[in-house]
């Protein structure tokens with residue numbers, strides 16, 4: 001009998017896992033004991049961290065795209081299609097074209113989706129760099145912005161890359177300073193809870209940098225609506241902020257089909273945070289943003305989780321107990337300007353302790369972004 005592993009989602013987690021399995025299960029694939037299918041709803045793999053640099057004119061959106069069939073090992077069946085339904089009882093997926101695909105093991109790696117419509121006026125009045133088109137449009141605005149008030153508002157958590165909003169305001173501050181425009185540009189950062197970042201250690205590190213750089217901070221600011229005519233952002237707490245350019249980090253959700261399949265709320269899959277097995281179905285794993293583990297929605301997390309699930313699946317296929325576990329490992333480079341960055345590494349037990357920013361770490365982040373394409377192939 002041939003076991004069929006289906007990976008749903010060809011982003012960071014899905015691509016790394018597909019290549020991991022091609023390598024790890026080489027003999028079983030060769031002997032037809034196992035088959036691995038990767039399903040993605042588009043032909044390209046998208047590397048989102050590139051979008052942070054697009055509004056500043058430092059990178060092109062196309063730098064974050066490569067065809068999946070160039071990235072994924074030939075031993076993997078690549079299927080470009082959209083899954084519209086998951087039936088965990090019959091272990092079957094339905095596709096947009098009404099065909100179906102059965103699985104013995106399913107790994108959900110469907111990532112995050114943006115929900116700007118949850119905030120009235122945000123889609124019309126706000127800009128973002130959390131989508132390819134958003135980053136491109138924001139670039140048009142930012143490159144011609146020479147004076148006025150930029151407001152970056154983090155609207156709800158969890159969101160992808162918890163550090164990216166801090167990075168944006170640190171980079172904007174430095175970018176306008178270097179161009180002699182900072183005195184004419186006011187920058188405000190809002191965050192929904194009582195500190196500037198979800199993680200207290202990162203918040204404690206970032207806040208003095210924001211104060212030193214004259215970045216205004218509004219905490220306990222839960223954006224409720226945007227008035228695109230008046231250029232006004234209003235919070236549930238009743239505070240109004242007038243802006244000239246609004247950069248909103250939109251509310252995030254997982255994908256609807258997760259909730260429809262009873263696997264978790266808001267599209268996030270309920271999993272055991274160590275084994276990454278779904279709580280509400282057998283033979284289903286989740287990795288990356290969609291796995292509700294408490295770890296950040298970050299590519300590094302998706303990458304490490306892919307390795308754990310790869311090892312667990314290989315054990316299962318070989319009839320051995322699966323012992324690999326995910327311990328919350330997260331790595332993150334944090335840009336603190338246009339040419340300096342910090343770095344954090346943490347897990348479920350050990351909190352982050354950001355290292356002093358340096359130019360060397362900034363170059364390490366840029367080098368990592370280039371070498372990502374080797375990582376996704378499973379070569380690093």
Ligand SMILES: Cc1cc2nc3c(=O)[nH]c(=O)nc-3n(C[C@H](O)[C@H](O)[C@H](O)COP(=O)(O)OP(=O)(O)OC[C@H]3O[C@@H](n4cnc5c(N)ncnc54)[C@H](O)[C@@H]3O)c2cc1C
Pocket residue numbers: 008009010011012013014039040041042046047048049050051052081082083084109110111112129130131160161164255257287288289290297298299300301302331332333
């Ligand atoms: C601006 C920005 C900067 C970032 N910077 C960093 C950083 O510096 N470091 C870091 O670690 N992380 C960073 N991230 C976060 C990182 O990009 C995500 O956490 C990571 O992509 C999550 O990987 P994933 O595999 O879970 O999901 P994704 O990479 O989003 O992949 C999900 C895939 O599933 C597909 N899919 C979804 N539904 C279906 C369906 N029904 N049928 C078929 N296919 C489907 C999607 O099309 C997509 O290809 C950043 C994100 C942003 C937006």
